[in-house]
Amino acid sequence: MGIPWDDIVVIQHAKNTNEPTVVTVNCPDKAGLGCDLCRIILEFGLRITRADISTDGRWCYIVFWVIPHPASLTIDWESLKTRLLSPCPSCLFSYNFNQSTNPSPPPIYLLKVWIIDQKGLLHDINEILCNLQLTIQRVKVMPTPDGRALDLFFITDEMELFHTKKRRDDVCEHLKNALGEMCISSELQLAGPEYGHLQGFSSLPPAYSEELFGPELLDKVSLHPLSQDMTTLKKPTVTVDNTLSPVHTLLQIQCVDQKGLCYDIMRISKDSDIKVAYGRFTSSVKGFQNIDLFVQQKDGEKILDPERQKTLCSSLKEEMLHPLRVIIVNRGPDIELLVANPVELSGKGRPRVFYDVTLALKALGVFIFSAEVVRHSTQERQWEVYRFLLDESREFPLNSSKARSQIVDKVRRTLMGW
Template sequence: GTRHHHHHHHHHSVNWDLLRLRLENHCPTIKASISTLSSMNLAAQDDPGGGSSPGFPSSRSPSSRGLGDPSSAGVIEPKPGTLYILTVEVEDRVGLLHDVTQELWACELTVHRAHISTSPADLAVDMFYITDERNELPNEQRVAEISANVRAVLRGKRRSMDASAAALGNVQISPAPHFVSKTRGGNRLLDHSGTALEKVETASAAHYSEATVTVDNLMSKAHTVFQMRTRDRKGLLYDVLRASKDLKVHISYAKVEMRDKGQCELDLFVARCTNINEQRYLCARYKENIERPVSVQIKPSGVDEITTELRVIAPLDIAGFTRPRVLLDVTEALRQLKVMVFKADIVTSDAVGGGGAEEYMFPGMGGATRQEVHRFLLTDEHGQPIASVKDRKLICNRVLGVLLQ
């Protein structure tokens, strides 16, 4: 089960443990990466120390040792949050990126950024910027375990280990140079001048579900209650809490109930609020954050383009945390449709208002200015761009469908 963090929260803070449990019930594979919700420190990491550190003595697990244990003094403790670069080189195939991403989740690694590229010889070179949730890297056993697991995925269904396939499944883990940060907007892999896409096609509105948000000041003497009702989906609680954090709403407690037909009812008991304008504002903001938590856009291919660009945009919360599972869900949708990823990257950008960039700032962004943009250059199975409007629409809808399942 999860280890509950025993630092005492303020009475008005979000119950992260509850959220964590709820998320884990929804998606059992993610125990590890959820711990980033409340406990990840975002301080800039110092130099991660050369990769030569001896790691832990193999006889004991790192968790079994108390902090005050003097015998641990000689051991070089890996620093929590140290960034590593995991590089995978392998023959490209449909679903590869998704399988590797899924495996990294299973290995309890958090992916902060990814650079995906494909060479002309159909060799995929995927670089993942990761931190180890178990905090065991660069210990050799841990490196070996991760490499073995990722290699197994690379081999995929082909049990016939012909030499060439085996040689290509190359996995390496090395400490990131200290100037690499977890979210660096600077190095653009896909070189596009403006942030706004000239013309974009988006997922059909039908995929976003309606939400009603109302205010009740009678139910509780001490609190104002915001009542929200919408279709239950992945990330719903996350979106409500992220919005609350951004709006600086202090939640005393929350009640979540499932209703019939897949509807979910959320009651947030918050600090008393009697100002009508403030109530209206909060209702509107909650509504848009629940209804449109992410934006999926695809660019019609130009005549000379060799790939089709897909973008998935999600706001960062006020502390700079990113939406969980985006890479996992997007690659799952693409795998289902047998779409190949030629190149991909994740960048953090400031949403800029004005001058045609509105496309890029989707409605739910309201006050939040920083967002994470996942960019994928896609081809079909045969390496061609996605030429038909119908297919592009299908991709958008499927991606959004999986994100908000």
């Protein structure tokens, strides 16, 4: 009736360092499985260069070609395999497709870290937590006048072992060993009412909100990141074809290749109740990707309604052109960096955003005075907003438009994997 667990996820390692690793998932199908798998791959710092998706609505067969990004990243492949198994429906009873697709969310824990503050240390902590398979849900960084800082990380354990004292102690011990004398103390406990307080929605000033989420953003064209002989980024195109298949709608997509592209497209499909029956993400050619998706509505019918087609195409184009929003604003006398990304309907934000932003700021030598992650609601959707107060320094003055543009450009390119 089923297949052995070892055969559900198979990882075939590349023979050469410049070749991708092939990850194959073969299991019963469920709604949103492709999105969940892409999300986990992105959490591990892997970039999907190609993908083939096939399902008959009951059983699916998915192949990902992945590479570490950056190439120097060390991947725990056994942990990745274990994590990829978690969203797959049970294969012990392969014809039972009615199991819940909405498991209870993991408990939130509060990690308090007292540190001697310095440039780049926030990213270093973030990297340690990522390597320990901990997911940051919220952050609050509070510096003190004496050069120290209290960092509050609200986290979940993807290994689901926080109920054991050993796992909690190991996390604190690992932080202490990795940070050395920079770490004054650390404490990990189940989050209390303080998490509910920080979980509320932000009150962004209307001008900030309009700049981050306004519709005019879609009319802006960004610089092409990969080809020096092109001055602008080709806008993505989405073509709808209902003539090639009697039961499926074909979506043909052309867009610039970027980190998380497969996840973004599968997330939109999941949130729009669109089922991907067959899909192919080709290898990047001159920085561009061609994607073919044979899809159906939730009821198993083609997408024939013109308004439905228009809405889906608009959502895909928006997310491929601006999957993340990055701006710098004046917050009184201070300079604030704002980074926003859409939240899945399941309530999950995009993986590794905090990691990438702190990495970019560390590379530039920009000091983060304080940071927090909040939720913001617009009429269309919910967003996760990362707010960073940046500190002025001689090495990187922030009062010039050139410096601010440099920060926005560096952060955006790091987030997009360019």
